[in-house]
Amino acid sequence: MNGPISLGLQGRIVLVTGGVRGVGAGISEVFAGQGATVVTCARRPVDGLPYEFHSCDVRDAEAIGGLVDTIVAEHGRLDVVVNNAGGSPYVLAADASPRFHQKVIELNLLGMLYMSVAANAVMQRQPEGGSIVSISSVSGRRPSPGTAAYGAAKAGVDSLTASLAVEWAPKVRVNAVVAGMVATEQVELFYGDSESQAAVAGTVPLGRLAQPAEIGWAAAFLASDLASYISGATIPVHGGGEPPSYLSASNANRT
Secondary structure: OOOOOOOOOOOOEEEEEOOOOHHHHHHHHHHHHOOOEEEEEEOOOOOOOOOEEEEOOOOOHHHHHHHHHHHHHHHOOOOEEEEOOOOOOOOOHHHOOHHHHHHHHHHHHHHHHHHHHHHHHHHOOOOOOEEEEEEEEHHHOOOOOOOHHHHHHHHHHHHHHHHHHHHHOOOEEEEEEEEOOEOOOOHHHHHOOHHHHHHHHOOOOOOOOEOHHHHHHHHHHHHOHHHOOOOOOEEEEOOOOOOOHHHHHOOOOOO
């Protein structure tokens, strides 16, 4: 899929949090295909991973600081961070414990903040600065029953993106990809069997779920010099979004 397209990322040092599975794996693949040196982190490694890996819980600010220091000591700099680590199981808000809600917010919002602060401290000292891209979600822009804390955290990611872009300019650009529904290796867990997946895909204007690499391409573009005047942006990558449910229920415009 990378083919002859070049975004000018050759030789860049790129950290992708949670870059070993799902959307994160797609992001890592795109950056690596563009000639970047990809470093990934997650709580647990994956066998056969073709990228440099470090165990790190992004909810732990001290561990993040150590990871960033290690990357800079090894590679001399840090050019791009993609805040991808996140997620949440389906639990209705009233049925979840306070500790559950806390962990979801820590993973999806505070982890992004901790990592961004640590990366910015390095990037501000670099002559060429750096770029931070966070993977947000449509769940932060519409009701998210069953993943309410996750949706609230992603809304926070969008807000932080705008604020940090102002605070850290002009050395560091900060942007976010607002991802829609993605067909990862866990697609059945989120969207059911193949029949259910087809029905879900049918609600998307483009008629399908995204592939992980399509989120990766958006992140890579935002990290590249081609997006040199884009900062503080939240770019939807959702296949056209989710048409309002009232349209399918109403007969007002049917002939």
